[in-house]
Amino acid sequence: MQGTNRAATRGLPELIISVDDHIIEPPDVWEARLPAGLRERGPRVVETDRGQAWEIDGERRRIVGIAASANRNGEDRFSMKGVRYSEIMPGAYDAKARLADMDEDGVAVQILFDNLPGFAGATFLELAERDPELALACVRAYNDWLAADWCATAPTRLIPQCILPLWDLSLSADEVSRAAELGHRGVLLPGVPAHLDLPAFSDAAWHGVFRSAEDAGIPIVMHIGGTASRKSQVTDLRSEPDPVALETAKAMTPLVNCEALAGLMFAGVPELFPNLKMVSAEAGIGWWPYLSERLDEIYTKHRLWEKTPLTAPPSEYLARQVYASFILDDAGMASRELIGRDRIMWSSDYPHADSTWPNSRQLLTEHYGQLPEEDLTAILGGNALAVYGLTVPAEARD
């Protein structure tokens, strides 16, 4: 791990863990793993007149360049154009190339999110209406592949998180336990289940999922974008969205995680499952002090007549069981004392357009290099070790 930016980054800890990075699944994930009778209708990459696309049971989704453009610049980096696998950085889909890119960036560990499954498996919800057997096989094939194949390349450095068969929360609870045994260290959930027409977190149907995660000692993890409406999960090949609406929507995306946390708190989830850890991914942290105070205000004013199942103010549960990750968030880091140093984790968002790669250490030094060493040690790595129960990779040991 001899990153090119190392010399310029004195003051940062040796161990840097990024808790939010993305796989672009290689084309053969499902074709190589689904049973013969399902293989033809499972996800596979096909040629179109506008680049390659994933086809799932006859429906197509383009492969958007922005999901793997950390190595591009300017207009090209943030383009919503479709691309071909041959055009994107190999580290997006190849584990060995990924490790080399992490070394270049000086990042020891990445916690991994999916791409095609739509965070938490939302992509397979519609498929499950037509063919639940195929949909379940797709979910399991992904979880198998990520833990036993891709991350096995470097098990202390590439950390898998599982997706779920969300259309059946009992099956989902079983899948959490199965995935944990395979080595998965996080359970991806939609932040606002109603956006996917799923029961709210206050519904006891979720309890099995929460219990399985709590028993396995792994967090539930809500990534921004995982709560988009079901309709918008389908990327229209010809969409030309209004730029003002698109920029506004992008700016607001992280705040959906505030709703996710509010929903979990008022549903009493942290009270019913006091050892369940909950992670907000890529939403930043600057909203935390405001949210914490606002939730307490609502709790204090309305609990007399609304009778939600909480027995303490939401801020107490946030401070005990909730964590949030940021990429760069100067306002949030200025408020880190109000948030709590042990609540905050960092991510590079590799290989997305928003990523700090390959300049993570340089950017972190510029933005936060003057902060106390104990803050940086916790926020840039130590907290993630505890939340996900990780082993320090040999390469990052002093």
Place this chain on the structure above:
Amino acid sequence: MQGTNRAATRGLPELIISVDDHIIEPPDVWEARLPAGLRERGPRVVETDRGQAWEIDGERRRIVGIAASANRNGEDRFSMKGVRYSEIMPGAYDAKARLADMDEDGVAVQILFDNLPGFAGATFLELAERDPELALACVRAYNDWLAADWCATAPTRLIPQCILPLWDLSLSADEVSRAAELGHRGVLLPGVPAHLDLPAFSDAAWHGVFRSAEDAGIPIVMHIGGTASRKSQVTDLRSEPDPVALETAKAMTPLVNCEALAGLMFAGVPELFPNLKMVSAEAGIGWWPYLSERLDEIYTKHRLWEKTPLTAPPSEYLARQVYASFILDDAGMASRELIGRDRIMWSSDYPHADSTWPNSRQLLTEHYGQLPEEDLTAILGGNALAVYGLTVPAEARD
């Protein structure tokens, strides 16, 4: 103005202006002002088996106690039950009683919002589909009554803001000018017009409204809840909402104003109308530093290819033309240097359940009494004088 809490509030300025308070319209506002041919179908108060209700062209909306319960405690204060006028505090609808309540609270000036019209006139949108003549008469009757009647009781202390015939943005532009001449000092707008099926702020159809407000030197004002979906404007007499969903929705309501501000910024409104002031009401201020940084990030990353009409980062427009009010927001006040002292205004939210009345000075002293005098002078009154172009009431002059 000899408030009972005055003795305990040394350190606060003499002049305190609350920029977000509410009228509960007295029963005769429309019946006394609509032309004879429209009077029967305009808003009037009727008896129901669950209290009194407003009836508008055959449709009923209950009068919810929470809108005028600042004088109640506990469960009774936050109840969504319907009530009768005889049960609510007279200051809610009677100007002289209001002034006495303001004196008790030590608040010199209130900037006023409507109740029945649904912030900005949303209630009359549906009516306009059936009968635009009646709907326009209802909007004008409210604006006439508020400025020429209710606020005329004490024109330097009770400050009117106008509602608009939102179904016709050309008529709305004219109404802004007409209302400004009547003495209105703010223009109420829905924060996210799409929630009312109206054009986005990026649509040139809004330009007349913005220009009229800019020419009159009065701000456009977005209150939380003014962006609720059209459907939810109708208060179902029998609704029994899920408490978890309700608490989550309440906690999230203020963040809709982040979307409102993002939409205005990316639409280029502050660039096209550089003297137009914009106010976020009752959404608090703690999110400001996070939002400002987030909007700049989106602007910096995406402007190359999305080509929105801004020529400077959104934070520059926020710091020049945007203001936000809070009731109590300790996290926000801790970040006041990042926000900018001249951006922040305070409100008591009288007579809503959330109001600090009659203990505003005591609560402000407890929460913020130790802050620098120049901060409190600006935030609790000075900024409002400038934003709304007010005259200091004789009672509040040293």
